[in-house]
Amino acid sequence: xxxxxxxxxxxxxxxxxxxxxxxxxxxxxxSALAVSAGAQPVATVTGSRRxxxxxxxxxxxxxxxxxxxxxxxxxxxxxxxxxxxxxxERNLEKLTGRRVLDRxxxxxxxxxxxxxxxxxxxxxxxxxxxxxxxRLVRGWTHLERQKGGIGLxxxxxxxLETDRRLINDRIRTLNARLDKLARxxxxxxxxxxxxxxxxxxxxxxxxxxxxxxxxxxxGAGSYAANQLFATLDPTVRRLKLPHCPEIVLADxxxxxxxxxxxxxxxxxxxxxxxREADLHLHVIxxxxxxxxxxxxxxxxxxxxxxxxAVPQLEVYNKVDLIGEEPRIERDEHGVAKxxxxxxxxxxxLELLKDALVERFGASVARxxxxxxxxxxxxxxxLFRREAVLHESAAQDGGWVLEVEMAALDLEDLCRxxxxxxxxPGGGSPCLTGTGFLQSQAAAAPNPSS
Numbered sequence: 001x002x003x004x005x006x007x008x009x010x011x012x013x014x015x016x017x018x019x020x021x022x023x024x025x026x027x028x029x030x031s032a033l034a035v036s037a038g039a040q041p042v043a044t045v046t047g048s049r050r051x052x053x054x055x056x057x058x059x060x061x062x063x064x065x066x067x068x069x070x071x072x073x074x075x076x077x078x079x080x081x082x083x084x085x086x087x088x089e090r091n092l093e094k095l096t097g098r099r100v101l102d103r104x105x106x107x108x109x110x111x112x113x114x115x116x117x118x119x120x121x122x123x124x125x126x127x128x129x130x131x132x133x134x135r136l137v138r139g140w141t142h143l144e145r146q147k148g149g150i151g152l153x154x155x156x157x158x159x160l161e162t163d164r165r166l167i168n169d170r171i172r173t174l175n176a177r178l179d180k181l182a183r184x185x186x187x188x189x190x191x192x193x194x195x196x197x198x199x200x201x202x203x204x205x206x207x208x209x210x211x212x213x214x215x216x217x218x219g220a221g222s223y224a225a226n227q228l229f230a231t232l233d234p235t236v237r238r239l240k241l242p243h244c245p246e247i248v249l250a251d252x253x254x255x256x257x258x259x260x261x262x263x264x265x266x267x268x269x270x271x272x273x274x275r276e277a278d279l280h281l282h283v284i285x286x287x288x289x290x291x292x293x294x295x296x297x298x299x300x301x302x303x304x305x306x307x308x309a310v311p312q313l314e315v316y317n318k319v320d321l322i323g324e325e326p327r328i329e330r331d332e333h334g335v336a337k338x339x340x341x342x343x344x345x346x347x348x349l350e351l352l353k354d355a356l357v358e359r360f361g362a363s364v365a366r367x368x369x370x371x372x373x374x375x376x377x378x379x380x381x382l383f384r385r386e387a388v389l390h391e392s393a394a395q396d397g398g399w400v401l402e403v404e405m406a407a408l409d410l411e412d413l414c415r416x417x418x419x420x421x422x423x424p425g426g427g428s429p430c431l432t433g434t435g436f437l438q439s440q441a442a443a444a445p446n447p448s449s
C-alpha cells in the first residue's frame with residue numbers, strides 16, 4: 001500500500017483542458033497558488049481531453065507521464081488544478097508514489113495557513129474536515145483492511161469507523177460554535193442598524209488590490225502582499241469623507257474561480273458583510289488579461305450568497321501598469337459606474353472618493369447654528385469634523401456657525417448638545433425629510449393645540 005509522505009515542497013503542476021486549450025492565465029494562477037501554499041513548482045504538465053478519465057482524471061497515458069516527470073524532477077507533491085474524486089486521487093498516488101492534491105485541497109491548505117481570527121480558524125477547520133471526510137480511506141495504510149462481514153472486520157476498518165465518528169463529532173462542535181458567533185454578529189449588526197451608517201464592502205478576485213486600496217482609504221494597516229489570499233479575515237473600518245455621512249468600509253476575502261463549495265459554505269456567515277452592504281466596491285485588476293472572466297466569477301460567488309442585488313461600483317485598479325489615465329465612467333443617467341485608479345500610486349483616489357460622496361452625500365444638511373458661550377465643546381467638535389463653513393460672533397458672547405455635514409450626524413450632535421439652528425439667510429427651520437434637521441423650535445408643541 002502507498003504511504004503518504006509527511007511533507008512535500010517540490011511540486012509538479014498539472015492542468016488539463018477539458019474541451020478547450022489550456023489557458024496560460026490558468027497555469028499562472030495555479031503556479032501562484034502553489035507558491036502561496038509554500039511549494040516550489042519544478043515542472044508543469046498539460047494536456048487536453050473531452051471528458052475526465054474516471055480512473056486517473058488525466059488518462060492512463062498522461063498518468064504515466066506524471067510518474068516519469070515526477071521522478072526526473074524530484075517532485076514530492078503533484079498539484080492538480082481540478083477537483084478530483086477520492087478514488088482518482090488514490091489511483092494517482094498509487095501510480096506515482098507521490099502525494100496528490102487537487103485544487104480544493106490546495107486552496108484549503110492556503111486558507112489554513114492564512115486564517116488569523118478565532119472564527120476564521122474555525123471556518124477553515126470545518127471546511128477541511130468536510131473535505132477529508134470522504135478521503136479517510138487513504139490515511140491508514142499501515143493497518144490491515146479486510147472485507148466487511150460478520151467476524152471479518154479488521155483493525156483498519158475499525159479505525160476508519162472511529163475516525164469518521166470523531167470527525168462527525170468535531171463537525172457538530174464547530175457548527176455549534178460558529179452558530180453562536182453568527183448570533184453574536186447578528187446582535188452587533190442590529191445594534192449598528194439602530195444608528196444607520198452606510199456600509200460599503202470591498203469585493204473582487206483575489207490579488208486585485210483590495211487590501212491595498214482598503215489601507216490607503218482608511219489607514220488601517222491591514223496586511224497586503226502580491227500573493228493570492230494575502231488576507232482572509234474581514235476587517236471593518238470607518239471612512240470619513242467630506243460633506244458625507246461616515247461610512248463603514250469592510251475588506252472581505254478575495255474570490256477565485258472554482259472556489260471549493262466547502263469554503264463558500266463555511267465562510268457564508270463572514271460573507272454576510274458583503275450581503276448586508278449598501279454598496280459593493282468591486283475591485284478589478286485592470287492589467288489582468290482575463291479580467292472579464294474574473295468579473296463574471298466574482299459575480300457568480302456573490303449570487304451564490306444572495307448578494308447579487310447589492311449595487312456595484314466597479315473600481316479598475318492598477319491603471320499604472322497599463323498606461324491608462326484615472327477617470328470616472330458614468331451610465332446613461334449620469335451615475336458613476338466605473339472608476340479607474342491605482343491604489344499603489346494614489347492616482348484617481350480622489351475620483352473614487354467623489355463617486356462615494358455622490359452615492360451617500362444626498363443626506364448632507366446645511367444649517368445655521370447658534371452656540372452659547374458655554375457650548376465650546378460642540379464648537380470644537382464641529383471644527384474637528386471640518387463642518388464649519390462660516391463663523392461669526394453672537395451678541396451673547398457665543399457664536400453663529402454655518403455648517404454642512406451629514407444630516408444624521410448633525411441631528412445627533414444637536415440633540416446631545418441642545419442646539420438650535422436656522423437655515424442660511426434667516427429662513428424658517430425645515431422639517432426632517434427635506435435633508436435638514438428639525439430644530440427644537442419647529443419640534444415644540446403648539447400651545448393652542
